[in-house]
Amino acid sequence: MSLSESEVVACAHLARLGIEQQNIASYAKDLSGMLELMTQMGDVNTDGIEPMAHPMDQVQRLRTDVVTETDNREKFQMIAPQVEAGLYLVPKVIE
Amino acid sequence: MHNKSITELAKSLRSGEFSSVELTQAFLDRINQHSALNAYITVTEERALEQAQQADVRLAAGDAELLTGIPFAQKDIFCTQNVKTSCGSKMLDNFIAPYNATVVEKFNQAGAVMLGKLNMDEFAMGSSNETSYYGAVRNPWDTNTVPGGSSGGSAAAVAAKLAVCATGTDTGGSIRQPAALCGITGLKPTYGRVSRYGMIAYASSLDQGGPMTRSAEDAAIMLQTMAGFDEKDSTSVDLPVPDYRIGLTNSLEGLKIGLPKEFFGEGLNSDVAATLEAAINEYRKLGATVTEISMPSFKLAIPAYYVIAPAECSANLSRFDGVRFGYRCENPVDLTDLYTRSRGEGFGKEVKRRILMGTYALSTGYYDAYYIKAQKIRRVISEDFKKALSEVDVIMGPVTPSTAFGIGEKIANPVEMYLSDIYTIAINLAGVPAMSIPAGFANNLPVGLQIIGNYFAEAKLLNIAHLYQQVTDWHTQSPKGFE
Numbered sequence: 001m002s003l004s005e006s007e008v009v010a011c012a013h014l015a016r017l018g019i020e021q022q023n024i025a026s027y028a029k030d031l032s033g034m035l036e037l038m039t040q041m042g043d044v045n046t047d048g049i050e051p052m053a054h055p056m057d058q059v060q061r062l063r064t065d066v067v068t069e070t071d072n073r074e075k076f077q078m079i080a081p082q083v084e085a086g087l088y089l090v091p092k093v094i095e
Numbered sequence: 096m097h098n099k100s101i102t103e104l105a106k107s108l109r110s111g112e113f114s115s116v117e118l119t120q121a122f123l124d125r126i127n128q129h130s131a132l133n134a135y136i137t138v139t140e141e142r143a144l145e146q147a148q149q150a151d152v153r154l155a156a157g158d159a160e161l162l163t164g165i166p167f168a169q170k171d172i173f174c175t176q177n178v179k180t181s182c183g184s185k186m187l188d189n190f191i192a193p194y195n196a197t198v199v200e201k202f203n204q205a206g207a208v209m210l211g212k213l214n215m216d217e218f219a220m221g222s223s224n225e226t227s228y229y230g231a232v233r234n235p236w237d238t239n240t241v242p243g244g245s246s247g248g249s250a251a252a253v254a255a256k257l258a259v260c261a262t263g264t265d266t267g268g269s270i271r272q273p274a275a276l277c278g279i280t281g282l283k284p285t286y287g288r289v290s291r292y293g294m295i296a297y298a299s300s301l302d303q304g305g306p307m308t309r310s311a312e313d314a315a316i317m318l319q320t321m322a323g324f325d326e327k328d329s330t331s332v333d334l335p336v337p338d339y340r341i342g343l344t345n346s347l348e349g350l351k352i353g354l355p356k357e358f359f360g361e362g363l364n365s366d367v368a369a370t371l372e373a374a375i376n377e378y379r380k381l382g383a384t385v386t387e388i389s390m391p392s393f394k395l396a397i398p399a400y401y402v403i404a405p406a407e408c409s410a411n412l413s414r415f416d417g418v419r420f421g422y423r424c425e426n427p428v429d430l431t432d433l434y435t436r437s438r439g440e441g442f443g444k445e446v447k448r449r450i451l452m453g454t455y456a457l458s459t460g461y462y463d464a465y466y467i468k469a470q471k472i473r474r475v476i477s478e479d480f481k482k483a484l485s486e487v488d489v490i491m492g493p494v495t496p497s498t499a500f501g502i503g504e505k506i507a508n509p510v511e512m513y514l515s516d517i518y519t520i521a522i523n524l525a526g527v528p529a530m531s532i533p534a535g536f537a538n539n540l541p542v543g544l545q546i547i548g549n550y551f552a553e554a555k556l557l558n559i560a561h562l563y564q565q566v567t568d569w570h571t572q573s574p575k576g577f578e
Contacts, residue, residue, distance in 0.1 A: 031452055079193060080420060
């Protein structure tokens with residue numbers, strides 16, 4: 001099982017993750033090594049076994065429907081890269 | 096004074112032998128003196144001395160807890176209000192946390208003194224502390240070797256006595272493996288025992304915070320403060336926290352220890368195996384019986400983990416987008432460029448590798464083959480543990496296949512690095528608690544013994560570790576130059 005360079009590029013795009021052109025081949029090699037490990041899983045018959053998402057098989061707790069969050073806009077925006085008039089700024093999306 | 100345990104220090108602080116300010120200053124001086132270890136990312140000197148002053152007031156007023164005035168350090172994964180919280184990444188190099196993690200809050204309430212934030216593998220992804228944006232940490236036992244990871248700064252700092260104790264987090268072995276390689280005591284609690292609120296997430300269904308100390312008794316004191324239900328963490332378990340110190344000296348007469356034959360087979364260094372054999376013999380002398388057990392699915396833990404953890408990581412790390420906090424690239428031309436370059440420039444290579452792996456495993460056409468399959472294997476592993484722990488009280492085995500390896504030795508080969516976590520990963524998948532305690536030396540480097548217990552059996556593990564530490568002195572030995 002191996003991962004091609006074009007598959008690496010496709011995953012990087014899905015993850016919006018910049019990777020350097022010169023490193024694509026090494027990512028493909030490393031990820032193929034990981035996939036090689038994973039083929040061992042195929043040796044085990046897991047028919048009828050319920051997938052396990054949480055160690056305690058716990059369900060999400062519900063809480064009372066009351067407001068718990070206070071307005072922290074100023075505090076949170078102090079650490080943002082670019083804000084103006086209480087808004088987060090990003091490059092123009094619509095012309 | 097830096098060699099004393101928490102209870103000894105608490106006594107000295109109360110008798111007036113020295114103040115918390117004096118104690119804190121002594122540790123700050125040691126941190127400065129041994130900065131070449133690179134254990135700390137941030138030293139919060141001013142804040143520490145202020146906290147120490149406040150602790151001295153509490154001590155004088157007779158309103159102190161055991162940890163009041165005790166200088167400790169936080170792994171740089173715990174959000175600490177108004178303090179840089181980098182998670183070992185360039186992505187968060189400029190991140191001043193706007194709130195406290197629950198764990199940080201709890202130490203504040205106890206009056207503990209935070210000396211600073213400890214180095215770690217980037218976003219806790221690594222087994223050698225070499226993936227940190229702030230550079231590798233050196234193992235005080237041999238500064239050419241790694242301290243382990245991801246809580247490498249925590250382990251090195253405790254072993255070198257640059258803090259009385261430290262917090263760590265463990266997703267696949269990140270408390271136990273560095274504890275073993277640095278010759279200290281580390282405990283990964285049951286999943287859900289310690290709040291994850293404000294602990295920067297890597298793989299949420301596996302991450303768990305815990306204590307890293309020089310003795311089991313200190314670990315019991317730390318865990319007492321860290322453990323407990325937190326409504327801010329939806330996976331926190333709502334069960335009462337027992338007194339972790341009360342049963343520390345309980346007799347081990349009749350304790351049933353299981354040794355999985357798969358843990359002692361091929362791949363385990365023979366010197367490490369011999370050291371563990373001697374440690375297990377000590378338990379026989381303490382009245383325990385030892386039987387061989389089998390954990391047939393144990394080898395599947397690595398493949399299942401390297402699907403599940405990267406899958407959760409790729410989802411968790413999508414929040415780092417250059418918009419609300421953290422690193423942003425220069426002059427983005429459009430929104431895609433902003434996301435892509437901020438993430439591409441902010442993350443290091445190992446983090447990128449895991450995001451790519453996780454994205455692949457979760458993508459259309461592969462989801463069932465990898466992610467669902469891995470979750471099914473996770474249940475098989477978990478059932479193996481349940482079965483074993485219905486037959487024996489605890490499982491013992493190695494923490495790592497060998498002692499500390501050289502800096503640079505494994506970093507070029509990720510799969511080889513992943514295999515160094517072979518004995519720790521299955522525990523996280525099952526969610527049970529486990530400890531690493533110093534069990535001797537092989538080639539002059541520390542060896543850790545792993546003790547694995549049933550869900551919420553932390554008190555039992557601490558008892559088992561403590562009694563061993565009453566009849567051995569491995570945990571009191573110091574690396575040369577750090578006495």
